[in-house]
Amino acid sequence: MDIDHGGAALLIGLLLSHGQPMVYITGLAMHQAWPAGSGQGKTDDKDVFVIADQARMRQDLGSLQPGDEIAVDLRTLTARRLDLVNDRTRQANRLRSQLLEFFPALERVLNLTRRARSSC
Secondary structure, three states: OOOOOHHHHHHHHHHOOOHHHHHHHHHHHHHHHHOOOOOOOOOOOOHHHHHHHHHOOOOEEEEEEOHHHHHHHHHHHHHHHHHHHHHHHHHHHHHHHHHHHHHHOOOHOOOOHHHHOOOO
């Protein structure tokens, strides 16, 4: 596998639960293993060939194991925080847009890009 998260996580979990060995090849290793002058560009078929060839030849690739609890929790928390930051930015932009639609002169008076101080 050349990815170890996202949509591939379901496939990885299924294969590991059935006792199939899995190895992870980094993006740098993929780039270095990619045949020079392959001509027609990068495709999934070529990726599969390079990954299979590297998994067969190299002994230094890390094997994928079911994720430890801390790594899974950190990934979940990081994704949740990013969602919250994006939601807050969207809300602020919507509020600013609404205010400026009804009161265009406010844009000159208010600095809506400044963070408010918390009184708590």
